[in-house]
Amino acid sequence: MDKFADMTLFVSIVKNQGLAAAGRELGLSAATVTSRLQALEDRYRVKLLNRNTRHISLTDSGALYHQACLEIIENVRKTESLLQTGTKEIRGSLKISAPRDIGKQYISPIISAFTKRYPDVVPYLYLDDNLSNLTESGLDIVIRYGELADSRLISRKLASSRRVLCASPDYLLKKGTPTCPQDLLEHDCLSMIRSNEELKTWHFEDKKHHRSITIVPQRFSDDGEVIRQWAIQGAGIALKSELDVREDIKQERLVMIMNDYMTNFNAFTSSANADLNVLYLSRHHQPKRIRLFLDFLIEHFSTYISSD
Known part of the structure; x- marks a missing residue:
């Protein structure tokens, strides 16, 4: 009826x-x-x-x-x-900054799916491995590993991750596999540059010790994707976020090494995590397009967040 x-x-x-x-x-x-x-x-x-x-x-x-x-x-x-x-009515610009690897592998496809649902939103995706001052950059959303020290920002975890050492199977076959931090001094290493700083002091932690090793890099880049590609090509050992190289490891293009150690670019403190976070300004009247994209982004990444 x-x-x-x-x-x-x-x-x-x-x-x-x-x-x-x-x-x-x-x-x-x-x-x-x-x-x-x-x-x-x-x-x-x-x-x-x-x-x-x-x-x-x-x-x-x-x-x-x-x-x-x-x-x-x-x-x-x-x-x-x-x-x-x-x-x-969901229209207007949406300015997003993300690391190059994450931006190309994950964020770009998410943006494509979002704009199919909301075709009047115009996205700007800035691929940048350097830290950004969100309050001065004009960006709506920043996606970064770790936290940004700014109390005006809201930070929400997108995915659990950690820093890992990795190299190609060919490189390890030719040069051998390091088993402790000191061994890295005899290997070709690939170093990131962040805000003009060479990140060549790598920090390690195992069950007993904290130690830092200053490597002698064979190559430098401020582009994390370039570092990953060099590692795949057999140029050396890279310190990468596990989320960046997950598919490369699955496809055996890269191999993780020294898994008994926690690794990082920064000394280990309570805030020196390598999780992937989304950061945005706290606003009482957040534009709806931003709120919707944040929900869309977090929902997409929910499968990567480890349970507490």
């Missing part, structure tokens, strides 16, 4: 001043319209229309029903329009 369809039918009968004309408008036969009107009157046990071969008129009950039908149909129309407009 489709009451809304019956309301639409009844309004059409009144508007067209006839059952046959209403049938033509709705693509129904005259017999079907007559049968449905009779069923409607039987359901409510009232006469809705006075009709003869040439004319129809509303009864008192029919007038009440007709007015109610008009109001309900209009409310449904407004609701549908509101829902459609709600999607269209």
Whole structure:
């Protein structure tokens, strides 16, 4: 029993001043319209229309029903329009900064999926391995490993990760596999540059000791993706985030080494984690497009977050 369809039918009968004309408008036969009107009157046990071969008129009950039908149909129309407009109103720019590896492997596909849902959002994706001052950069969202020391920012974890040492199978076959931090001094290492600082002091922790080794890098880059590609090509050992090289390890393009050690670019403190976080400014009236993208981003990464 489709009451809304019956309301639409009844309004059409009144508007067209006839059952046959209403049938033509709705693509129904005259017999079907007559049968449905009779069923409607039987359901409510009232006469809705006075009709003869040439004319129809509303009864008192029919007038009440007709007015109610008009109001309900209009409310449904407004609701549908509101829902459609709600999607269209999600518009404007969305400025996102992410590390190059993460940006290309994960964030770019997420943006593509998001803009299919909200085509009037115009994304700007900045691939940058350096830390950004979000309050001065004009960015809406920054995705980074670890935390940024700014109390004005909200930080939410996207995925658990850690720093790992890795190299290609060919490199390890030729140069051997280091087993302790000191061994790295005899190996070709690949160093990141961040904000003009050469990250060549690597920190290690095992069950008993904390130690730091200053490597002698064979190559430097401020682009994490370049470091990863050099490692795949057999140029040396890289210190990377596990999330960056997860697929390379799965496909055996890279091998993790010295797994008994925790590794990092920074000395180990309570805040020196390597989890992937999304950071954004705290705003009382956050634009809806930003709120929606944050939810979309966090939902996508939920499978990567380890349970506490």
